[in-house]
Amino acid sequence: MTHEEIPLYRHERRLSDVVAVVRSHPVTYEQFHRHIAEIAAKIQTSDRGTWIVACRGLYTFSVAFLAVTTSGREVVLCPHFGNELDLFSDAGVILDDETSLPGVPTITVSSQPSTDIPPVTEIVLDPTTRVHLYTSGSTGGRSRFSRPVEKLLLEVDILESLFGEELGQCEVLASVAPHHIYGLLFSILWPLRAGRIIHGERLFFPDTLATAPSSALLISTPAHLKRLVHDMKPELLREKLTSVFSSGGALPPATASALHDALGFPVIQIFGSTETGGVAWRDEGSWRPFPVVKIAASAEGQLLVQSPLLSTDAGLSEGWFKMNDRVVLQEDGTFAHQGRTDRLVKIAEQRISIDEVEATIMLHPKVGECRVIPITHNDNIRLAALVEPKGEIDERTLLEELKHLSRSKLPPLSRPRVVKVVKELPRDTQGKCTESAVRALLKDAPLEEDSPREPVVVSKKIGDASATLIWHIPLELAWCEGHFPQYPAVPGVVQVRWVLDTLRQVLSLPLLPTSIEALKFHSILTPDTECVLELSWCTEELKFSWSLTGEERRFSSGRIRCRE
Numbered sequence: 001m002t003h004e005e006i007p008l009y010r011h012e013r014r015l016s017d018v019v020a021v022v023r024s025h026p027v028t029y030e031q032f033h034r035h036i037a038e039i040a041a042k043i044q045t046s047d048r049g050t051w052i053v054a055c056r057g058l059y060t061f062s063v064a065f066l067a068v069t070t071s072g073r074e075v076v077l078c079p080h081f082g083n084e085l086d087l088f089s090d091a092g093v094i095l096d097d098e099t100s101l102p103g104v105p106t107i108t109v110s111s112q113p114s115t116d117i118p119p120v121t122e123i124v125l126d127p128t129t130r131v132h133l134y135t136s137g138s139t140g141g142r143s144r145f146s147r148p149v150e151k152l153l154l155e156v157d158i159l160e161s162l163f164g165e166e167l168g169q170c171e172v173l174a175s176v177a178p179h180h181i182y183g184l185l186f187s188i189l190w191p192l193r194a195g196r197i198i199h200g201e202r203l204f205f206p207d208t209l210a211t212a213p214s215s216a217l218l219i220s221t222p223a224h225l226k227r228l229v230h231d232m233k234p235e236l237l238r239e240k241l242t243s244v245f246s247s248g249g250a251l252p253p254a255t256a257s258a259l260h261d262a263l264g265f266p267v268i269q270i271f272g273s274t275e276t277g278g279v280a281w282r283d284e285g286s287w288r289p290f291p292v293v294k295i296a297a298s299a300e301g302q303l304l305v306q307s308p309l310l311s312t313d314a315g316l317s318e319g320w321f322k323m324n325d326r327v328v329l330q331e332d333g334t335f336a337h338q339g340r341t342d343r344l345v346k347i348a349e350q351r352i353s354i355d356e357v358e359a360t361i362m363l364h365p366k367v368g369e370c371r372v373i374p375i376t377h378n379d380n381i382r383l384a385a386l387v388e389p390k391g392e393i394d395e396r397t398l399l400e401e402l403k404h405l406s407r408s409k410l411p412p413l414s415r416p417r418v419v420k421v422v423k424e425l426p427r428d429t430q431g432k433c434t435e436s437a438v439r440a441l442l443k444d445a446p447l448e449e450d451s452p453r454e455p456v457v458v459s460k461k462i463g464d465a466s467a468t469l470i471w472h473i474p475l476e477l478a479w480c481e482g483h484f485p486q487y488p489a490v491p492g493v494v495q496v497r498w499v500l501d502t503l504r505q506v507l508s509l510p511l512l513p514t515s516i517e518a519l520k521f522h523s524i525l526t527p528d529t530e531c532v533l534e535l536s537w538c539t540e541e542l543k544f545s546w547s548l549t550g551e552e553r554r555f556s557s558g559r560i561r562c563r564e
Helices: 029-044 058-070 083-087 149-167 181-194 206-211 222-231 234-240 253-263 354-361 395-409 435-442 492-507
Strands: 018-022 025-028 050-053 074-077 092-095 106-108 130-134 144-148 172-174 216-220 241-246 268-273 277-282 294-297 302-306 321-329 335-340 344-347 350-353 367-377 380-389 418-421 456-462 466-473 512-521 529-538 543-549 554-563
Touching (some): 018 029, 029 058, 050 058, 058 074, 058 092, 130 181, 149 181, 149 241, 181 268, 181 277, 222 241, 234 253, 241 253, 350 354, 354 367, 354 380, 367 435, 380 395, 380 435, 395 418, 418 435, 492 512, 492 554
Parallel strands (some): 050 092, 172 216, 216 241, 241 268, 380 418
Antiparallel strands (some): 018 025, 130 144, 302 321, 321 335, 344 350, 367 380, 456 466, 466 529
16 A cells, blocks of 8 residues: 555454445455455456446445546446436446446446455555546536545545544445435445445335334435435334434425434434535534535625535635525524525516525425426516425316415516426435426426416497596506515506507507606506596597596596607
């Protein structure tokens, strides 16, 4: 071992000790090391300098990942290899099944290592070996970020210093995929480095927890934990789990509270990203930065981070990495999270919080989850919602109730124009609902018509020099969007335009106004109002007057001079 190499393990062990459990069968360090050496030997006979690790199982992934890194080759992690093959055209692929990829060299990690390969006693890693990871794409496209092995090991050492003593030597279960930064660190590298037994298959369904070992650590996500609370009895959760970690998204307060009640201890939540690595943690209350992380807030309230854990290609501004998260810094060095900046969308010059729209939809008792995204229709930005119902529902009734809820709780521009109900939201291997998957499901969903821009003519009576029309002002009138958010009012200029348009229709003349006289707006005209428009005119002089009134009040009046 040279001075540049880093030993993987930081604990005493014998080759006969158990490192993993695969399909209820224990795997010793001797078998594990033999497996790694077998795959490493195949890698070293290849001229490929980069290898895509696409193994699905946690154990086979561990074998493949360590085989590549001990061989001094670069690693690409991806759960769905496709675009990655295009980006890394000179890469090989390591799988744990017999998938055929024409023209691409592949290595398959078998279920058992060859007995002909002698095991090594120590696993050592080159600290400069680069690991390429991809963001989940939950708020847009997937992006690649890289970090050397030494940064990954530094982070797991920090995790052990923070939580290791309390965890002890529990076994580790995971519902997350190891192809993202959270799963790689928490379900693979941290347990291996600290000497905790890992379980070789992911905990895909909550009911499989019943056959898991007691007193285990669970590495999970908000989506999985929500199902866990719903499907599992509290006494079983208390028997099986001694600690739970959650990351990959915000853990709903109701889920966190229910788990705390069921388990008797709070879930430890991790805040970070592919670009930054871990930034902060909390069990309850505000977020506490990791010991090596410095934080600040920009003038706009965005979180700024300085950290030795940052990806090597994370863009910095004056030494800080700006995250797409809005925060409020506390005097004790912690911070409160206020939502994502990339969850704000601008529609008709108004900034709309998608988080607030989703929270409003979630108020409906029959909505289990929802995801709202911006879409473009006829060059206009609108919101669209994908809804996962809770329990048995009548879809048509739910859609009508959601429309009513949106109208009663949200200003017009914040109301989704497309709403689609699906059995379950689409989720990736990290438990995240990506924007691309949502957009694909919403692609053919019908768009609710844009808000009307004209009054509804209930009746009209036209004479030789006068006319009387009864109007109903639509509740969803487009002109009231943003005028004003809490107290919608029909703008005065719109009322004048309606009068002119009505005169042109009644008289069949292409009237062009030259002046407006005695213009008055007596009281506010609001949506969902019935009113009476009275018109009179002198066609020879092209002079017109109007009065717009309600049952007990007058809204506007004036005179218009026109030319043809």
